[in-house]
Amino acid sequence: MTILLNSKEVISNGSQQHFLKIVDFLIHELLGDNFELRSNITNNDNFRISISGLPSVGKKIYQINYDISLFRILYDILYIVLSNERFFQGIGKSSGAFSISTIEVPSWAILDAAMANNKPIFFDKERKELHDFIYTLCLHFIIRHEIRHIANGHIDYLVNIKKNGFVEGFTNGLNSIDSQTIEMDVDSCVAVGFLNGFLTVPEQLTHIPIKLQNTESIFESFLFTLKILFYCLPSKMVSRVQEAEILSHPNSTLRYFYSFTAGLSYLQEFKPELSELFGRTYQKTWSFFEIIEDQKILNTNKVWDDYNWSMSDEGQDHANRIWDNWNQWIPLLKPYAILKLAPPAGAGL
Numbered sequence: 558m559t560i561l562l563n564s565k566e567v568i569s570n571g572s573q574q575h576f577l578k579i580v581d582f583l584i585h586e587l588l589g590d591n592f593e594l595r596s597n598i599t600n601n602d603n604f605r606i607s608i609s610g611l612p613s614v615g616k617k618i619y620q621i622n623y624d625i626s627l628f629r630i631l632y633d634i635l636y637i638v639l640s641n642e643r644f645f646q647g648i649g650k651s652s653g654a655f656s657i658s659t660i661e662v663p664s665w666a667i668l669d670a671a672m673a674n675n676k677p678i679f680f681d682k683e684r685k686e687l688h689d690f691i692y693t694l695c696l697h698f699i700i701r702h703e704i705r706h707i708a709n710g711h712i713d714y715l716v717n718i719k720k721n722g723f724v725e726g727f728t729n730g731l732n733s734i735d736s737q738t739i740e741m742d743v744d745s746c747v748a749v750g751f752l753n754g755f756l757t758v759p760e761q762l763t764h765i766p767i768k769l770q771n772t773e774s775i776f777e778s779f780l781f782t783l784k785i786l787f788y789c790l791p792s793k794m795v796s797r798v799q800e801a802e803i804l805s806h807p808n809s810t811l812r813y814f815y816s817f818t819a820g821l822s823y824l825q826e827f828k829p830e831l832s833e834l835f836g837r838t839y840q841k842t843w844s845f846f847e848i849i850e851d852q853k854i855l856n857t858n859k860v861w862d863d864y865n866w867s868m869s870d871e872g873q874d875h876a877n878r879i880w881d882n883w884n885q886w887i888p889l890l891k892p893y894a895i896l897k898l899a900p901p902a903g904a905g906l
């Protein structure tokens with residue numbers, strides 16, 4: 558085992574080119590050449606992603622700015638989590654699991670420093686490939702999510718009602734429930750696009766480590782990616798409706814739940830033979846939090862509070878409020894949407 562990972566890799570030219578290639582691939586897959594998208598990587602250490610429309614004649618042009626700090630912290634968090642061989646057992650080797658006090662930090666630099674205090678952790682080639690793969694899946698999710706804000710008409714709608722563009726993590730002049738509703742729309746579409754991509758676009762499979770090239774592992778990797786993004790990155794966990802009602806995005810468990818439900822509905826309709834396996838994998842992979850708890854890198858009390866609240870009557874009322882609100886939003890967004898919006902509530906998201 559000889560490979561020492563370093564989040565600096567993320568800011569290398571090669572890595573940024575790789576990122577832009579994924580953006581191009583996904584735009585092509587989703588949209589052909591319906592609009593032009595310019596991607597810009599910033600370095601302001603604020604995790605921020607923003608989207609704006611640029612003045613143009615003819616084909617529409619949008620710009621997305623991604624702050625690279627988000628990718629660095631993602632890279633580090635995955636390094637720490639995957640150093641624990643209980644995740645993806647049998648896929649490569651790690652020289653040990655990181656022992657650090659928490660992954661809930663406000664900047665990648667703090668994580669880098671904590672990791673430097675740990676004894677060096679080496680991955681073998683296969684474990685490094687696994688890290689690369691899950692990291693790429695996270696990028697896929699993030700990029701698809703942002704492209705969907707454009708393709709589903711959110712940006713043009715906001716511009717048309719004179720709001721100042723769109724910044725991820727803010728309500729952008731909308732009230733919180735409206736903001737959570739459009740985030741639910743994109744997450745749902747992304748979950749479907751993500752599964753559909755892996756199940757029907759053969760090129761996507763060629764980048765998967767060989768031992769994960771089977772449907773169950775793809776489902777596991779998908780759900781693992783969602784848990785990393787929704788619970789392990791600086792996240793939105795709540796335990797009361799008053800906390801949920803002020804967020805720009807649904808709280809962690811509801812985002813996870815909406816994405817899972819959208820994926821399940823897609824499978825039930827287009828690949829019904831796989832829906833049972835997907836449901837089983839969903840149940841099985843909650844062990845993620847037991848493993849994380851043993852490694853003591855995340856306060857799982859907060860995770861379970863968020864989960865229990867989301868499953869309570871109050872949490873389900875909140876979830877339904879967002880779903881019901883979606884019915885009001887569909888006609889507002891339709892004139893601007895290039896791709897199909899999430900199905901209306903009640904149509905089995």
Ligand SMILES: [Zn+2]
Nearest residue numbers: 702725740743
């Ligand atoms: Zn968003």
